Amino acid sequence: MPFISKIERQTDYSQFDSTVPIVIDNGGSYFRIGWAGEDEPRVIFRNIVQRPRHKTTGETVTVVGDHNPALLRYFDCTRSGPRSAFDGNVVYQFEIMEYILDFGFDRLGADQSQIDHPVLITECACNPIQSRCRMAELLFESYGVPSIAFGVDAAFSYKYNQQLGICNSDGLAICSGFMTSHAIPFINGEPAYEACCRTNVGGYHVTDYLKQLLSLKYPHHISKLTWEKVEDLKMEHCYIAPDYTSEVRIFQKGAKEAEEKTRCWQLPWTPAPAEEQPSEEELARKAALKERQGQRLREMAEAKRSSRINELENDIRGLEFLLKQLKQVEENNVPAFLRETGYASKQEIESNLAKAIQSLRKAKGEQVETEEKMDASMADKYNLVNVPDDVLTPEQLKEKRKQLFLKSTTEARQRAKQKRIEEELEREKQMKMEEEKRLENPERYLEDLRAKYRELSEKVEQRKRLKTNGNNTNGNQNGSGGVGRGERLNAAQRERMRLLTTAAFDRGKGEDTFGIKDEDWQLYKLMSRDNDDEEDEKSNEDEADLARVSSRLREIDPTFFPKSESGSSTAEPPRFRPLTKEDFQLILGVERFRCPEVLFQPNLIGIDQSGLDEMAGVSIRRLPCKNQGLEERITKSILMTGGSCQYPGMAGRLEAGIRMIRPCGTPITVVRASDPSLDAWRGASVYAAAMQFPNQTFSRTDYYEKGEDWLRRYQFNYTL
Template identity: 60%
Template sequence: MPSVPRQDDYDSFDPSRAIVIDNGAYSCRVGWAGEFEPRMRFRNVLHRPRLKASGNVINIVGDYDPALSRFLDFTRSSYRSAFDTNVVYQFETMECVFDYVFNRLGVDSNTIEHPVLLTECPCNPLYSRSKMAELLFETYGVPSLGLGIDGVFSYLHNKRLGRCGADGLVVCSGFTTTHSIPIYHGEPILEACCRVNVGGYHVTDYLRRLLCLEYPYHVASLSWDKVESLKFEHGYIAEDYSMELKLFQEGDKLAEEKLRYWQLPWVPPPVEEKPSEEELARKAAIKEKQSQRLRDMAAAKRSYKIADLEAEIQGLEQLLDDLDNVEEADVDSILTGSGYSSRREIEAALSKSSISLKKAKGEFVKIEKEPEKELDPEKYPLLDVPNEMLTPEQLKEKKKQLFLKSTAEGRIRARLKRQEEESLREQEHNLEEDKRLANPEQYLEDLRARQAELAAKIDQRKKQKLAAGSTGSVGRSERLSAAQKERMKLLTTAAFDRGKEDTFGQRDEDWQLYKKIGKDDDDDEADEDEMELSRLNARLQVI
């Protein structure tokens, strides 16, 4: 709709001349009584953008004008309507619309001296009608107010022109609703009025859905406003719907004339030229050069590390030779200068540096198990003595020594296991680093493929758990895995093997069965997959 100019003939009208306002949910039409056409027509919505210069909020009534976006910020405001379906409920917005109406009519004073004829929906709630009258009388001081239904006004006008009789049916289709009003002897029977919540908005929305289904690649371009303009510009009302359908089904020439083709703005993508053989060779040479540079950097870094470790080992060996060749009184001064507290600490540092040197050179490091070296038999003298030869106090001490020895052996085994795992991890890391340096592109591709495979596997496992755990879908037996079913079978068999009475769990050996079957292989596999996925994600982020 075009912008509404301000009228300059307001003072020329007699005060008894009424101002007619057709207050629709979609559009508002305003004019003077007795004129054939309305003076103004605009979209019955309110925008509240901000001025870019000052940030102040202003009111704009009517359609959105793209030219105003140079001065106003519309991004944080959307249009507001005073209507809920076809009933006015936002009277603050309605007041802004009336301000715009009277301003465009040329009113300069704060009081309206002309009567106002205002349209409303059929069976308008009394509350909405009273608030509308209060707004016009108290805010604008109108001398009188008349309310009516636009469909009934249209029927009476056509009756006066002789186009219809005294009895009939008015079907008034609006923006969100459609009303059917029976007319009897020239008077509307509002008690028999019917309303259907279907209007022009739903027609536009349905057309938009059809276009989006037909052209799914242009959903973003098929906005509601564009589809509405298509409906207004190219749509028409069929007088005989069945005949229109038959016309398009048969492909008549008249149907071809009624077809309309609408082209969306489209920019063809740039055509990419295939690189020449020289360009491919140049890129391959650049990649090989970069890969060789990475390999050289890694080799240099490894050689520096090996040199540092060799120097450190040589220094520690020289320190041990110095300790062997000096007097006992001078040992403390040498240890104080070196930063070590004892000869054993120096030997431990030497062993650790030797292992690091072998790892840096890519050699296999074998962990030697020496539990006997750390377990002194003199610390546990009562373990080899029979219980019959011990007093009660000695028996208690023997149990304590047995516990201490078991704990020490467990610590030694755990330490050796950690060292083995660290050695294996170091070797795997070195192999992986060699693969990365040999072919970085293939290495990265393999990592991503493994990551996608693990992610899909974990997602599939989660979906299976969610599907199995949904209420009413399957029973408990169907939600259990094969390993879990086997464990349940073992427990049930153990519980009823002792006769009719279930006494399972009363003896200590019964609980050994729980320890034996308490490990869930599926859960362990899921944890390992998640840990591996986390490692791959971290590796990809580093790369």
């Protein structure tokens, strides 16, 4: 399980003498600080810094350590990701490191302006001199530390476990940390740094790989896959496979053993409340309410129609009365009378009267007359139409042709308008009949409409397929999947081509006898392209009917989804179902051993470096002295330490890997540290509590007198 942060501020800082050192394990993942001689660190927190902004004021604050969910209420933490002071396992961002040290010393109970205790701080193996110098400068200049000692975390862990009798003085420490992994040989209890080996793979890469796999597998639960939760899943469920290839085959076969090794993570889930079926009384009440609403709408429509009819009848009576008055008015007083009524001419009044009569007939649902009689005004307007040409002058002939054109245009426009009115009335009549059918039996009406939609869609799709791919029953399909010209023709065009081919073939046989029989001339009628026009008209009519039926289904059926326009395949309607407990489960199968495998095969995540077993072989080959039996003594005591060495099966896999690269019969013993995460701090605590520790420190006086260059020759001795 992951470690629980301890960030409570200590209150006994003043009780410790100034000679008691402060021990800091400055790891890439966790920062641990405490007092020398104690078994546990006082303060543990994540070695990260965040700088979110306040949602209201925009003020930026600095948050050190673990992410606190309570901050989301007041601060925007989405734009400020966690930042680390490490690059790999080397400190290079000392501005961030200063925030972390401030927080660590404050939680320990110290006054940050002056630290009067010696400090023992851990670093990585072969730490660059520049990083060590900047760390010394920060501690001396900012905190006034009297003396500093630097030591390797893996070496402290190895020495601590040596005191416990777990490992020997000659051995190999394999430390797999957060960002990197090291292999450090020990000879007579001292690390041989010239033979150590490093790989840039650690626990961070395992967690990140697991997070990627789960995010791809469950994209709808990606918000639940936070870094902290994936870290918990890794520590709780992941393991090292004894043989990666064999383990993968087990999950490929899906045997019972694979089911036993599969784990399930249940996300928070609340079952939806069960919907109760409405009772018969409720259904009857809803049906009655629906009927009342429909009756109310029908009454409103009837009232509106009656009002419209009354209004049109009043307009017609007024216009007829106006025409009667106009007949009694003398010809000289007609313009003045028209000005008072608001009309420009008698023709305008008659035109409005005709329109009102037509609208009244339409409102009453009567059949509108298709042919209108030409009234006196029309005869007056086109007075030369019926006059013979021989009695007209050339100017009158020209005017007669003009009147004929205007009259034919006007009549054609009126006929087209009348036709549109009749079509609209017919549509309204059909819609009224369909509405009556729907109200009479809604289920039956909907079922018939769906059946009609399926029939029309099949017709349209079949015609499109024939037009696009042709009739493939003749076996003319080519091997490339395309279609020839003959297969792209419709039925009429293919029939015409067949007749032409047959006629040409018959004529080529011998004497040309075409035309002797009357039936031969019927061939031209069959070859006519009018059939194509008829086929296109049928296709357009079917598509129009399909669009009308589809539109009607959309109105009355919310679950209806029309077919896809891109092809004959239908767009499957989404099937809504209540979410169940299984929808909130994350299954961990092959991911359990696939993610930690990057420690042995970094190429799985694109890192071309050695794994842990290969690192051990490289370090043994780099040993400076080739004493007899030294390699065997080292392989007898291989210690695994670091937070990433806690996976089950790690020791067996590491021993098998090292055995494959060492000579046959080499004694190999792989053991794990008593506490791979805290043994580094505990070893440093034991070392700092020894009486010889002041001799290993680098004082502030030495720093001011000798400068940073002396740190290049600073060598820490782990054997007291």
